[in-house]
Amino acid sequence: MDPKSGPLYVILDALDECEKTSCHQLLVSISDMLTDSSQSMKGGSRIKFLITSRPFLHQSYANSQKVFQSQISIDDDQTGYTEDLQTFIQERIHEISLNRQFSNDIRDFLCEAIMSKADRTFLWIHMVLASIEKSLLTSRKEFQKIITSIPEGLAEIYHRYLTAIPLDHQEDASKLLKLLLACSRPLSLDELNIAFTMDPSYTTAESIMQNSHNSIAHTVQGILGSLVRVTGQQVSLVHQSVKDYLQDQYIASIDSPPAIRMVNPQGSALQLATVCIQYLLLDDFTVDFFPTNDSPTSVIAEETDVFGELPLGDFEGDFWDQEDHDLDSNTLFHDPAILHPEICDSLVSDYPFYTYASLHWAEHFARCEEDAPEELKDFARSLLNPDTANCRNWLSFYHVKAPTLDDDLMDQNPIILASQFDSYTVLKSLLLDCEPSQVIKNQSLYWASRLGHDRIVTALLQSGAEPNTRQLEGQTALTVASEHGNRSCVTALLADSRINVNAPGRNGRTALSFACGGGHDDIVKELLNQKACNPDEPDNAGATPFFWAVGGGHHSILSTLARLRSVDINHRDKTGRTAVSWASGDGMADTLIRLLKLPRININAKDNKGRSPLSWAAGNGCTDVVEILLASPKIDKTSIDNDKRNAISWASARGHCQVLVRLLEAGCPGVDAEDIDGWTPLAWAIQTDSPDTVQALISDENVLIERRDRGGRTALSWAVEYGHIEVVKVLLRAGADTGTQTRSGRTPAMIAKDFGRDDIVKELEVYGP
Incomplete structure (x- = not known):
């Protein structure tokens, strides 16, 4: 190179996409050239290479070469x-x-x-x-x-990636792809390492770790290449579209290697379910890690370090004769429930795959159990038998780490567990072996309905489970299935002739009520198709399904119900409020617009306290709703409640200045009207310490600033006593009389002095004697 020239930059992009042998040779040549160049060149001129690739290339070769040590990470988890x-x-x-x-x-x-x-x-x-x-x-x-x-074009690229997998690693690639395809979340490198290593010959976690891969990131990237992404300590398929591609049955008809063609959803679920189940049944977990109900202070598995502080040895003489033990009450009488999280943390630390296996084995098994070998089905049944420590351990762990179920999973009946975790084949096997009590069948039906396990629901109904019994929180199978949007379970339950479609659940709500509140349109339609369904059945609070549809803002359901003659859209709950009242008070402008379009709707319906929808909207500061109501020609602006308070009074009392302005602009009357206690809107605004609201009121010519209440006191007198100095300033600027006296002869200044408010005294002195 000409010594007068500057550096020469050579850019090699995506070098990891090149054929491996030639890629390696190129890197060797570059390394040799740069090494020779750095030794022979004395000037500042030299060749510089910028090489881009995935991390695998640097880890597998370049990382060991001195000339390639300079590295800029552009990982996709970086900020920006x-x-x-x-x-x-x-x-x-x-x-x-x-x-x-x-x-x-x-x-x-x-x-x-x-x-x-x-x-x-x-x-x-x-x-x-x-x-x-x-x-x-x-x-x-x-x-x-x-x-x-x-x-x-992306399918062709993925196909090219698959065909590039080395022939001697096809089986390995198939196993890795199945694990990555089936996993419910990205696996950590440690988790994938264990799952990839696991086979039936291993009986302890230690034996697995001894034979696991020493550089799993290198292994998985080397075998699967661009199909995977390693981000930090997590590994996953590079994109959801890879999973879609692998799940497409078309892949079986193209020229992929046999092992790769075996990668499908069922086979992948079976692969991961097998690994999880085998791991949970390791000898390590055949002893109880968690306190049992029989003995809250029972000694836990010796392998657990949680109880390392207990003085179980290494002392001479009688333990109780020694006084230097650091043994407090928490150590001796620790609540087992409090210990569980600590034990879980210890398990996670000692057994990296335990978390994933415990939380996800059942869902993987449920996807493949029909095709699972009998041995695996027996293993699954063992994991659902609380008489075994393996079952008790993962259940306790699950209850701490995934508290998705309300009641304690410990000491549950196997049939209930099979129903909760969607293990259909295990359930069928258990039902054949014994006749469970009616209580067990009913509880199992509740859980299956709640969790959306329709196969389990059907099996339990066929075995005699009663669909109308009330379980947790008073819910029936149908109400809880409707609440959680489990349509397939609702369909199965409705097919049973014993079902009571109007049976009340929690707080007296029906299945239709829960479906309407949850926005489950398909379930609503299915329930309404039942001749016995009462679409206007009120709950314990008097709210009908229409109320719940309105409250959830589910407009399509609202419209469906409103078209039914049997639905009273002006129904009042036990407080006397209508759906319009609730929508107005909750500020649901979009929903209110739809309600006002209904021909039979009552926009002014009062509740038991005489409050109208406009009153509720004003009191809650719902400006948009107030504007919508005021724009309706049907609105009654003069409406007052049982305490003779109007919308202006409620807006003033809550300090909602914007709402107040809208009401005044719309010509709502009663800006200075007294309520049942003699309070005017101004009195309410002063009490709530809202200077802007006070200003808006006294700007209206109908408001008498010197009006005396039934106790003979003025607005200024009360503002001073409340200590609301900003309100005092507003009143003084508006010309409030500082010399007015109460019936006992006290002026505002005297009141301020009595309360030690020198700041208010000074303000008063500015405007009067």
């Missing part, structure tokens, strides 16, 4: 990476939108939809954007289809 992707998406969508003249709504939809599925994968983003740009169909539905399907 997601923001950069979002900026790129926004710029490209903006460009496409300009060319296609898309509306702002479509542009925003595309940005949000793509970003939500991007998963930090530029390749997927690039190909989706290209598909959108080329698409001749431009409806929102078509764009949604493009975004949710595998982009054109």
Whole structure:
């Protein structure tokens, strides 16, 4: 090189995509050249290489070469990476939108939809954007289809990645892909290492660790290449579209290696379920790690370090004769429930795969149990038998780490457990072996219905479970299934001739009430199709399903119910409030607009205290709702409640100045009217210490600032006694008389002095003697 020239930069992009042998040779040549160059060149001129690749290339070769030590990490979990992707998406969508003249709504939809599925994968983003740009169909539905399907060309890329897997690692690749395809969350490297190593020959966790891989990141990246992403200590498929591609049955018909063609949802679930079950049945877990009900202070497995502070040895003479033991009451009489989290932490530390296996084995087994070998089914049954320590251990762990069930899972009946964890084959086996009590069957039906296990629901109904009994919180199987949106369970329950579709659950609410409140349109329609269904059945508070649909803002359900003649849209609950009243008081402007369009709706219905929807909206500061109500020609602006308070009074009492202004602008009367106790809106505003509200009131010519209440006191007198100095200033600026006296002859200044408010005294002196 000419010594006068500057550095020469050579950029090699995506070197890890190259054929491995030639890639390695190239790196060797670059290393040799740079080493020779650094020794021979005395000037500052030299060749500089910028090489980009995934971390695997650097870890497998370059990391050991001195010339390649300089490294810039651009991991996708770095700060700013997601923001950069979002900026790129926004710029490209903006460009496409300009060319296609898309509306702002479509542009925003595309940005949000793509970003939500991007998963930090530029390749997927690039190909989706290209598909959108080329698409001749431009409806929102078509764009949604493009975004949710595998982009054109990406399948070919994934196929190329699969065919690049070394022939001698096809079985390994198949096992890894099954684990990554089936996992419910990204696995840690330690978890994947154990799952990949695990086979039936191992009986202890130690034996697994002894034979596990020493560099699992190197192993998985070397075998699967660009199909996986290792981020920190987590490993996952590079994008959701890889999972979609592997789950597509079309893969079985293309020229993939046999081992790869075996990667499918069922087989993957079976692979991971087998690993999880085998791990939980290791000899390590055949002793109780958690205190049992029989003995709250029983000694836990010796392997557990949680109780390392107990003085179980290493002392001479009688233990109780020694006085230097650090043994407090917490050590001797520790509440077992408090100990559980500590024991869980110890298990997580000593057994890296225990968390995943405990929390997810049942869901994986449920997906594949029909195809599972009999031995695995027997193992699963063992894990659902509380008579075994293996079962008690993972159940206790599950209860601490995934407290999704309300009651204690310890000492549960196996049939209830099988129902809770959707183990259909285990349940069928248990039902064949013994006849459970009616109570057990009914409890099991409740849990299956609540958790959405429709196969279990059907099996239990066939075995004689009673669908109408009330369980936890008074819920029936149908009400709890409806509450949690489990349509398949609702369908199974409704098919039983014994079902009472109107049976009350928690707080007297029916299944329809829960479905309406949860926004479960499909369940609502299915329930309404039942001839016996009462769509206007009130609960203990007098609220009907229509109330709950309104309260949840579920407009489609609201419309469905309103069309039924049997539904009273002006129904009053036990407080006398209607759906319009609740929507108004809760500030549900969009819902209220829909309610006011109903031809039979009563916009002025008063509750038991005489309060109207306008009163509730004003009192709760719902400005938008107040404007909507005032715009209706049916609104009664003069409405007062049982205490003779109007909307202005309620807005003033809560300090809602904006609402007050809207009411005054709309000409609502009663700005200076007394209520049943003689209080005017101004009196309420002064009490609540709202200077802006006070100012808005006294700006109205109908408000008498010197009006005396029934005790003979003025607004200024009360403001001084309350100590609300900002309100005092507003009144003084408006000309309030500082010399007025109460019936006992006390002036505002005297009141201020009595309360030690020198600051208020000074303000009063400025405006009067």
